[in-house]
Structure formats: structure tokens, C-alpha cells
Amino acid sequence: MRSLANVLRAAALAALLAFLLTPQRFARLFVPFTQYGAPPIYDQGNLLTLALAQLGTVLVAAAASSLVAVSLGILVTRPGGAEFLPLSRTLVNIGQTFPPVAVLAVAVPLVGFGLRPTLIALFAYGLLPIFENTIVGLRTVPAAVLEAASGMGMSARQRLQSVELPLAMPLILEGIRLSLVINVGTATIGSTVAAKGLGEVIIAGLLSNNTAFILQGGLVTGLMAVLLYDALVGLERRICARARIE
Numbered sequence: 173m174r175s176l177a178n179v180l181r182a183a184a185l186a187a188l189l190a191f192l193l194t195p196q197r198f199a200r201l202f203v204p205f206t207q208y209g210a211p212p213i214y215d216q217g218n219l220l221t222l223a224l225a226q227l228g229t230v231l232v233a234a235a236a237s238s239l240v241a242v243s244l245g246i247l248v249t250r251p252g253g254a255e256f257l258p259l260s261r262t263l264v265n266i267g268q269t270f271p272p273v274a275v276l277a278v279a280v281p282l283v284g285f286g287l288r289p290t291l292i293a294l295f296a297y298g299l300l301p302i303f304e305n306t307i308v309g310l311r312t313v314p315a316a317v318l319e320a321a322s323g324m325g326m327s328a329r330q331r332l333q334s335v336e337l338p339l340a341m342p343l344i345l346e347g348i349r350l351s352l353v354i355n356v357g358t359a360t361i362g363s364t365v366a367a368k369g370l371g372e373v374i375i376a377g378l379l380s381n382n383t384a385f386i387l388q389g390g391l392v393t394g395l396m397a398v399l400l401y402d403a404l405v406g407l408e409r410r411i412c413a414r415a416r417i418e
Contacts, residue, residue, distance in 0.1 A: 181402055188395045192220040195388075202384035212384045214373045223392055226359050226369035227400075229287065233294035233359075234352045241299045242344060245306025246332065264303045267296030272358050276365050290362030290369075297358055298351035305347030309340025342412050349404040356397040360389065 191198055195213045202212035244260045247253040267275070272293040279289035313336050321331045337344075363371025370389045377385030 181399070184395060185399055188392065188399065192223055192392070195219050202387065205383040205387060207381070210380065210382045210384070214376065214385050214388055216376055217372060219370075219373070219388070219392065222368060222370050222372060223396065225367075226356070226362075226371075226393070227396060229290055229362065229367065229369065230294065230352060230355045230359050233291050233355060234298055234348065236291075236295050237298035237351055238302055238348050240295075241302035241347075242306050245303050245310065245344075249307060249310040250328075260303070264299040267293075267298070268300045270296075272297050272361055273364070276361065280365055285366040287362070287367050289365050290359065290367040293361070294355045294359060298355050301350045301354075302344070302347040305343045305350075306340065309343035310336055312343075313339045342408065345404075345408040345411065349401065349408065352404065353397050353401045356400060357393055360393060 199212045206212050241264065244264070248257040248260050275293040275296055276289050279292045283289055283292065317335060317339070318331065321335045326334065359369055360371035360374060362369050363375055370393050373385050373389030373392075377383065377387075377389065
């Protein structure tokens with residue numbers, strides 16, 4: 173079963189790279205989805221550049237979301253920060269309460285068009301799963317383990333770094349993985365405010381009634397999300413296995 177999964181993973185990655193590097197070789201596959209002699213392959217920009225730009229935007233936003241959400245999760249699970257839990261939860265819920273398009277509409281007048289409003293929208297949208305998973309992970313550390321750490325003379329900071337965070341890491345990484353994968357698709361809306369990404373391909377297809385462009389943008393985005401999810405699952409297993417060994 174694992175060997176089959178590896179074969180499928182390698183095939184998906186190879187197909188994605190082949191299409192992004194030499195898209196014209198796949199033109200025949202998309203001709204049936206065009207009309208009136210429209211181009212079957214997106215020709216208003218480089219697909220590889222757009223895909224990398226979108227992935228970069230997602231990774232930057234995820235790094236910022238992870239830093240803030242994990243820090244808040246740690247704060248509200250400490251005795252001195254528990255009173256900030258309702259406020260923190262309200263703040264991180266804003267990204268999920270308001271759709272990313274609405275966040276973009278608010279951000280554009282403040283920071284202008286381009287990458288920055290997209291980063292703000294993805295940052296806000298990615299906070300909730302990481303924050304909640306951090307809280308659950310830290311709160312489910314067995315009390316006996318914490319008592320043993322205190323009995324060994326560990327300070328509160330040492331206990332957090334050496335005991336609580338390693339044990340909570342699987343749930344924290346799961347939240348980060350979920351946030352990343354969701355935002356790979358969400359990032360396509362950035363093209364509505366002139367941010368580089370595969371949304372350009374989809375929008376071009378919608379404007380010109382070219383289904384081939386829409387399929388290309390959607391398929392590449394979907395494959396990126398699946399491969400990223402798979403890669404993060406593998407990374408999560410390695411990190412957790414290493415933490416157990418240490």
C-alpha cells in the first residue's frame with residue numbers, strides 16, 4: 173500500500189512539473205475545452221512563475237500565522253494569560269468570520285493593491301486552526317507528566333520547552349498543515365487585487381469564456397494542495413518521531 177502511495181505521489185509530482193515546465197506539450201488535452209480557436213494553454217504569463225508566486229505567498233502567510241497563533245496559544249494556556257483567552261479567540265475568529273474577499277476589500281484601501289492585502293487575508297484566515305490546535309495540544313499534556321517535570325526541578329519555561337511543546341507538537345503541526353492547504357486554494361483570490369498567482373489563469377478563463385484556462389488554474393492549484401498536504405504529513409511524522417527519540 174505504501175509503495176503504491178509513493179508511486180502515485182511521484183506520478184502526480186512528475187505530471188505537475190512536466191506541465192509547468194512544458195505546458196505546450198499538453199495542448200491537445202485542453203483543445204476540446206476551447207471555442208472559436210482560442211488558445212488551449214494560458215499564454216498571458218508563465219505558469220511556473222505564477223505557481224511559485226502563489227506558493228511563496230502561502231508560505232509567508234503561514235509562517236506569520238503560525239508564529240502569532242502558537243504564541244497566543246501558549247499565552248492563554250499559562251496561568252497569567254488565561255484571562256486573555258476570550259479576546260484572543262475573538263481575534264483569531266475574525267479571519268474565519270469574514271470571508272477572505274471581504275478582508276481584501278478592507279485591506280486594499282489601507283495598503284494598496286498587490287501582494288500585501290493578499291498576505292493580510294491569508295494571515296487572518298490561517299490563524300484559527302493553528303491557535304485552536306495549539307490550545308488543545310497544550311491542555312491535553314498529562315498532568316502526571318507535568319508533575320514529574322516539576323519534581324525534577326524544571327522551571328515553568330523549561331517545562332514548556334522540553335515537555336509541553338514536544339508533546340503538543342503533533343496537534344500544532346496538524347493545525348499548520350490544515351491552514352497551509354486551505355490557503356493554497358484561497359490564495360487564488362489574490363489575483364483580484366493584482367497579486368501574482370494562479371488566480372490570473374482562472375480569471376482570464378472566466379473573462380474569455382475559455383474553460384481550458386479555468387481547468388489549468390484549478391488543476392495546478394489542486395495538485396499543489398494535495399502534494400503539499402502529503403509532504404507536510406511526512407514532515408510531521410519525521411519531526412514527531414525525532415522528538416520521541418530525543
